[in-house]
Amino acid sequence: MEYRFLGKSGLKISALSLGSWVTFGDQIGEDVAAACMKAAWESGVNFFDTAEGYARGKAESMMGNILKKFGWKRSDLVISTKIFWGGNGPNDSGLSRKHILEGLTGSLNRLQLEYVDLVFCHRPDKDTPIEETVRAMTFLIDRGRALYWGTSEWSAEQIRMAHAIARSEKLIPPTMEQPQYNMFHRERVEDEYRRLYDEIGLGTTVWSPLASGFLSGKYLRGVPAGSRLSLKNYQWLKERFEGPEAEEKLGKVRKLGRVASELGVTLPQMALAWCLKNPHVSTVITGASRAEQVVENMKAVEVVKKLSTGVMAKIEKILGNKPQPEPDFRSW
Numbered sequence: 001m002e003y004r005f006l007g008k009s010g011l012k013i014s015a016l017s018l019g020s021w022v023t024f025g026d027q028i029g030e031d032v033a034a035a036c037m038k039a040a041w042e043s044g045v046n047f048f049d050t051a052e053g054y055a056r057g058k059a060e061s062m063m064g065n066i067l068k069k070f071g072w073k074r075s076d077l078v079i080s081t082k083i084f085w086g087g088n089g090p091n092d093s094g095l096s097r098k099h100i101l102e103g104l105t106g107s108l109n110r111l112q113l114e115y116v117d118l119v120f121c122h123r124p125d126k127d128t129p130i131e132e133t134v135r136a137m138t139f140l141i142d143r144g145r146a147l148y149w150g151t152s153e154w155s156a157e158q159i160r161m162a163h164a165i166a167r168s169e170k171l172i173p174p175t176m177e178q179p180q181y182n183m184f185h186r187e188r189v190e191d192e193y194r195r196l197y198d199e200i201g202l203g204t205t206v207w208s209p210l211a212s213g214f215l216s217g218k219y220l221r222g223v224p225a226g227s228r229l230s231l232k233n234y235q236w237l238k239e240r241f242e243g244p245e246a247e248e249k250l251g252k253v254r255k256l257g258r259v260a261s262e263l264g265v266t267l268p269q270m271a272l273a274w275c276l277k278n279p280h281v282s283t284v285i286t287g288a289s290r291a292e293q294v295v296e297n298m299k300a301v302e303v304v305k306k307l308s309t310g311v312m313a314k315i316e317k318i319l320g321n322k323p324q325p326e327p328d329f330r331s332w
């Protein structure tokens with residue numbers, strides 16, 4: 001395993017990590033989840049991601065039980081959770097000081113931990129002033145209940161604003177962002193955030209690197225039984241992978257599969273390695289419904305070196321979606 005710094009922080013995080021969305025508590029039981037975490041751990045993964053909203057808290061409870069069962073040394077682990085969707089009451093969601101404090105208390109109880117290493121604001125909250133959120137996060141860190149805080153799917157402008165408030169009010173700024181990033185979803189990481197990596201040393205823990213499994217090639221011949229897009233509760237997700245645009249993407253997946261075969265690797269391994277190739281990615285959070293997938297996916301670390309300039313150019317040609325750099329108007 002390779003370990004990368006989380007942005008400009010001093011924290012080292014495994015370049016590949018494991019998350020619990022869809023799977024823990026909704027799709028798989030504790031035994032399979034434990035087997036997935038064990039396979040990840042044995043490959044050198046130190047970072048496990050969850051959220052208060054995943055399977056309505058069940059994902060955190062499951063992860064907590066598994067961590068306790070294995071008894072891994074706390075200092076060898078990096079655990080994150082995300083706060084935003086905590087329930088149906090008027091104060092059970094969003095980023096108010098009240099929900100952030102109560103939400104994290106609930107998460108820590110379910111995880112059976114004294115602190116999480118990372119806590120994320122799972123989405124921006126248009127109804128809460130950013131200053132209130134920055135203060136609440138600073139409070140949690142000062143009390144030792146989280147070590148670093150970050151955002152998920154915030155715009156570059158919102159992240160900059162949080163930094164400006166933290167600077168002027170002597171509060172703790174966000175360290176990292178959790179955006180979606182994969183071969184089909186590139187704008188934020190490669191374009192919108194591009195100045196933030198140097199300006200504020202932003203780290204990224206990127207999600208859905210296989211676009212919910214679409215980039216594994218498993219959907220080339222329909223939706224296999226038991227796969228994510230076959231799950232009853234996730235039909236809204238399936239709908240995102242239908243229509244002419246999805247058909248076009250499937251054509252690209254087919255071509256990408258050929259490139260992976262030429263390299264002697266699997267398509268999931270190549271798609272994960274492609275994410276790892278980006279130096280602004282601190283960790284790629286993988287997902288798995290079976291331990292075998294984890295074993296296969298973790299080998300992606302070895303595949304990065306196979307992605308030569310020539311291979312990357314071939315992939316780029318198939319994708320045809322590289323975000324364009326800002327024009328240099330001075331040279332006009």
Ligand code: NDP
Pocket residue numbers: 018019020021022023049050082122152153178179206207208209210211212213214216218226227228229268285286287288289290293294296297
């Ligand atoms: P992926 O896009 O990698 O999808 C993972 C799914 O793809 C698996 O559950 C499995 O589904 C399938 N899969 C994985 N490996 C293989 C393989 N080798 N061969 C075939 N199929 C495979 O990641 P996720 O969407 O799961 O996201 C990863 C993590 O990111 C989440 O667990 C969560 O922690 C985080 N996340 C954060 C979000 C945020 O808003 N901050 C949003 C979403 C995720 P199956 O077998 O069922 O088909």
